[in-house]
Amino acid sequence: MQKQFFKRILVSLMAGVLGLSIWAHAPATSGAYNNPELLPDRQTPIIDLGKTLTDIQEERLVQELEAFERSTGWKLRVLTQFDRTPGRAIADFWDLNEKTVLLVADLRGGNILNFNLGDEVYKLLPRTFWVELQTRYGNQFFVRENGEDQSIIQSLESVKTCLSRGGCRVVPGLPREQWILTLITSVIGGLVCGVAAIPRKPGQVFAWQWALMFSPLWGILFIAFGIGPVIARTTDWLPLLRNVMGFLLGVMVAYLSPTISQSSASET
Helix, strand or coil: CCHHHHHHHHHHHHHHHHCCCCCCCHHHHHHCCCHHHHHCCCCCCECCCCCCHHHHHHHHHHHHHHHHHHHCCEEEEEEEEEEECCCCCHHHCCCCCCCEEEEEECCCCCCCCCEEECCCHHHHHHHHHHHHHHHCCCCHHHHHHHHHHHHHHHHHHHHHHHHHHHHCCCCCCCCCHHHHHHHHHHHHHHHHHHHHHHCCCCCCCCCCHHHHHHHHCCCCCCHHHHHHHHHHHHCCCHHHHHHHHHHHHHHHHHHHHHHHHHHHHCCC
16 A cells, blocks of 8 residues: 555656646647548537547537536637647637637647647636646546546546636645645654754753744745645645644654653663
């Protein structure tokens, strides 16, 4: 179980590094060709050349994207491809404009998600949002665990949610792996705070001066890396409560460790 967890963390970190090197644009292959014969003979927001979605999934998603466009004005389009691509022909077929989000799912390896965005989209959803979205749902580990169809569906759901809200700086939702990382940083922040607060003078109960001196360190670990990502991604109070408890536990363990050591030595 631990091996699988660390493997998942490693894959997430590698996907993050890969995502930072890929800006949110359509792949070069989609712009290098022009094959209009691959386009359907009727207008549809989804062109599934990669056969990623089932007929039921595609029908439901088409209805959702069309309804979303009618109610908000945002145009969401999906192209899946494997060894064939319509290339530049999709620009005219879909009349891509400044309020368009084009999701290109290329199934030939690596991160399967790519995005081509209109200028108006960046005003609500910055580049960092798209990098996080791509690395969260497009990495190979997520695809193996959940399937290519869920990679597309869940990423579109995040986009729709954020556009409906009027914008997001981060992707909504807190994956378990990311929450565990925030919990670890919270506990480490508590350990630093607890060590700094250990009494150093006779009669001193709590070295608050030292705790205050080291506050930039444990504050960054606990607040910036432990609490901030949780608050920004979810309104669920349980992960936040667990991180606070982890911080307090770290403080207690570090603060009481000298007393426990002295008691053990005395007994010996």
